Amino acid sequence: MTQEILLGDEAVARGAIDAGLSAAYAYPGTPSTEIFETIHSLTKQHHLPIRGFWSTNEKVALEEAIGVSYCGKRAMVSMKHVGLNVAADPFMNVAVAGAWGGLVLAVADDPSMHSSQNEQDSRSFADFAQVLCVEPADQQEAYELAREAFEVSERLRVPVVLRLVTRLAHSRALVTLGERRTQNELRYVEDDGLYTLIPSNARRAYAGLIDKQPALQKFSEEHRLNALTIRGEGKPGIIVSGIAWTYLREALGPKLDDFNVLRVSVYPLPVGKVRELLDHSSELMIVEEGYPFIERFVSALGLFREKPVKGKLTGHVPRIGELNPDLLRKTFGLPVKTSLAVAGLEDVLMARPPRLCDACPHGDSYNLINEVRRELDSSMRVMGDIGCYALGYSKPYQAINSCLCMGSSIGMAIGAAHAGISPSLCVIGDGTFTHTGMNALLDAVIENTNIKVFILDNSIVAMTGGQPTTMSDAHLEELVAGLGVKKAHVRTITPVPQKHAENLAIVREELAYQGLSVIIARRACVRYVKEIKEHKRERDAAHAHEGDCANCSGNC
Amino acid sequence: MTFDLVLCGVGGQGVLSTAYVIDHAAVDAGLHFKQPEIHGMSQRGGAVSAQVRLGSAPIASDLISTGEAKAVLSVEPMESLRYLSLLSSDGWVFTDVTPLKNMAGYPDTAKLYDVLFSLPHVVAVNATKLAAKAGASKAQNMVVLGAAASHLPFPVELLEKHLRALFQVKGEHVVTANLKAFRMGLAASAFGAALIARGVSAPIAARVVARLDFDATPVAEDVLNAWVERLLRSDAEALSKRVLAAGDSLPLEAQLPAKLA
């Protein structure tokens, strides 16, 4: 028996590896990033025969994993919650096609939006696709459910969503690890029609998904982690899911014995057990991290309650932000401890928001953009995007005016141009550009829309901790020109203070041009210098490599 | 037994390294633990924190509840005040005294110190200075850990063992420097406790500790005696405030305290 200190994310990675994983794909995003990082580094360190890489975006990552599953092997794809939006198309359709080799999507939600744009709850997505979802409460369960997810995915032929939340993803505990299973043999899916969703096949495949529902339901009803404890007739009941189970135990302590409790860790919701709980209980409190997902099922939107059902919809549990033991104490009318009282604290405790590093190349690009904006029209807004450079929204730069979702800046700039803004400016990182920005650029190429796209190429995906970018250096100019942007209007500048005047002249020239320009501001991130070198070395080696992927150890 | 700790500072100050050492020491000591931490956006120079929950029985929640933390370990003085709502009313604060002003509106240092040294149990050390002296300017976190070490629920040797393990890959000189930094913190904390045990009032002792230039060995008896003698005089409070405000670090010389007007 080995035990190791693991983050929730690392526990998921270890569970996948020990389940006989053959390949892993991911796109970085807090709080999911460490899942693939762990798989990648253990693969390298121990020369494991596991393939995979940081993919271009989450959609591609999932499609790569589906390809592995199609060939009978086990694959994991990991991403943050909003990544599943990008991967929604293959996700909804592979739900219909089904899994062949075990296929697990590890998706990390971010209640309280520590590093995200929204609080979307991936349990809703799994429900939407009518597939299984597992939701560990702690690091040990993260390991065990990751393992088990592959097994059940293969047995019931469905992709499985493993839902994590930030607190579990980024919290460490001691985890007991099991034996490693060997990988599956290569074996094509028997029925390729299931993956060829022309309408005739799609109808058949979809009927198959519906046929699987009772088996999914049975799995959930019987699961050891969907545990029902009836302590007494007519006692109040609690349904608690995922990490909220740990907060509930902390908050109630021995008082938990006054309640009938149903723990939920596997979905579809075990409705038989919910029924039983309701029959034995005077009322229900529903405690879940994220959306009032279970509550809406159980209370049918609050319209048809036979007994009081309380939770987020009724205001008994906060609707926004992550839960914690103190919030649940309030829910159950229990006291919260007093803390050290300190006079004058408010006068000396100020917010310390994140900021661009000193000498960050993005700062110099923003100085440039702000200067031309003052010249053109100081009220002009600049569409921004997601990455370290989103910090340019704040003081001292205040250089961008939007940051909606990855890749949105270019499309929004096109829209603004159509609405009457000319020229229309936008800013996007090199990582975000290849994630989902380049498709939008094609639209601008077709029309030669008068937008000015600043690609801030810092040679790395910095915001999420220094993962490799798909394209930087001269390859990026080739890519942009290859998409059809006129070479004369693909300009490259080096954002350093000494070159400010020279850069300004180039930007002014492009602003004078009534068409599509791309200005690549290239200077390496000053924080991830070591990683940039390492990624470049790996990329050059991979480019130089030709040959037999099937027999590759993955370390070529 | 449960023992909850908040570790905090600014992105890039090594809060997670401190967590690593404590986690491993806890497991070695046979304790249960959970340890949430912050990754992501805030690591770009924003406020960062981690929590460590230690217990003799399995721990339910990853998060500490209001008023339950026994100690805050901070690598920055303003940050040491950010999580006080989690600290129990008899909790301890261990912190570097050196402000990191990477933001607009950083409070006036004198006002900040007034609040910091009004806390009932505080050990503030010039960790930035001491770390540089130890030979690793990034080892402020280990100075602070050293300052807190004797308050943690396992032997100091276990912390040293896992501190070595953490820095081993970076080479023996990094291990040595961090260990030195850790022991300077240990010496500072012991010195402050000795002053208080000998009757010096806690805030006076804390302000002086914040400016002394500790070594990696316990403070000599004659130096301690000299400071006790000086800090029991009626002007000690004013003196301690002056010493703190002056900002200079004071050598550990037995003749020094008497010379201070």
Ligand SMILES: Cc1ncc(C[n+]2csc(CCOP(=O)(O)OP(=O)(O)O)c2C)c(N)n1
């Ligand atoms: C769909 C989606 N996937 C992942 C993320 C997480 N994420 C935020 S910024 C970022 C990468 C930014 O890289 P880049 O554009 O190169 O900018 P940099 O941080 O290097 O300045 C990622 C992956 C996200 N917000 N949305």
Ligand code: SF4
């Ligand atoms: S990590 Fe790199 S890109 Fe991000 S703020 Fe720092 S220097 Fe800029």
